[in-house]
Amino acid sequence: MSSDRSLVELLARPQGAHITKTPPRLDPRAKPSAQEAQDAVRTLLRWIGEDPSREGLQDTPTRVTKAFLEHFAGYTQEPHEILARTFSEVEGYDDVVVLKDISFESHCEHHMAPIIGRAHVAYMPNSRVVGISKLARLVEVFAKRLQIQERMTAQIADTIQEVLQPRGVAVMIEATHHCMTTRGIHKPGSLMVTSRVSGIFKTNPDTRREFLSIIGKSGAESLAR
Numbered sequence: 001m002s003s004d005r006s007l008v009e010l011l012a013r014p015q016g017a018h019i020t021k022t023p024p025r026l027d028p029r030a031k032p033s034a035q036e037a038q039d040a041v042r043t044l045l046r047w048i049g050e051d052p053s054r055e056g057l058q059d060t061p062t063r064v065t066k067a068f069l070e071h072f073a074g075y076t077q078e079p080h081e082i083l084a085r086t087f088s089e090v091e092g093y094d095d096v097v098v099l100k101d102i103s104f105e106s107h108c109e110h111h112m113a114p115i116i117g118r119a120h121v122a123y124m125p126n127s128r129v130v131g132i133s134k135l136a137r138l139v140e141v142f143a144k145r146l147q148i149q150e151r152m153t154a155q156i157a158d159t160i161q162e163v164l165q166p167r168g169v170a171v172m173i174e175a176t177h178h179c180m181t182t183r184g185i186h187k188p189g190s191l192m193v194t195s196r197v198s199g200i201f202k203t204n205p206d207t208r209r210e211f212l213s214i215i216g217k218s219g220a221e222s223l224a225r
């Protein structure tokens with residue numbers, strides 16, 4: 001192509017058309033395909049110096065994406081729906097209900113490293129109670145997302161408060177953060193403890209003490225006031 005011709009063609013283009021267009025901004029929430037997710041795993045494998053085509057790694061991208069679907073299943077579940085069904089025939093039971101030692105596995109949003117812990121969930125019913133398994137399901141929904149422990153604690157407590165409208169809620173979580181135990185500062189055995197209380201658990205020290213005693217933490221008087 002002569003330089004004259006290319007100049008003519010260039011001038012004939014609409015103004016600015018010769019400038020490479022900025023690619024459209026990706027919607028950060030648009031879901032990539034399974035293929036794209038598996039390719040991303042292959043990229044990471046190459047990045048650590050591995051050969052994704054070797055026999056032992058050939059199915060690894062599929063396994064990893066499948067595992068991710070399990071680790072992060074909480075994004076497809078609606079927490080409020082879990083507590084939708086309640087029972088009122090409780091013979092006037094209006095004392096504290098506690099489900100303690102609910103084990104969970106989550107992942108921290110900073111390193112995507114496991115957070116392994118236990119949650120203790122209590123509420124003071126207001127004429128209606130919820131099926132007790134639903135408290136564990138609620139923990140599970142929030143655990144199966146990328147988390148920081150403080151937010152997970154608050155989300156569990158706030159959802160119970162919003163949906164059941166009990167006289168109070170108390171949630172305590174104790175967890176080990178693998179980003180602190182297996183990397184970084186390497187402090188195995190360190191345990192992060194968070195709590196969120198509302199209603200009567202906040203205003204009445206006796207109710208708070210009862211919760212702490214039931215979960216085996218009597219003496220821990222400093223729970224958020």
Ligand SMILES: Nc1nc2c(ncn2[C@@H]2O[C@H](COP(=O)(O)OP(=O)(O)OP(=O)(O)O)[C@@H](O)[C@H]2O)c(=O)[nH]1
Binds near residue numbers: 148149177179180
């Ligand atoms: N508050 C809080 N911090 C968390 C949680 N999970 C992880 N972290 C912390 O998030 C912080 C991220 O800090 P950065 O300095 O950005 O990351 P980093 O350089 O990898 O930090 P180090 O872990 O200290 O090596 C770290 O201090 C983690 O310990 C959590 O649930 N709650």
Ligand SMILES: [Zn+2]
Binds near residue numbers: 108109110112177
């Ligand atoms: Zn982390």
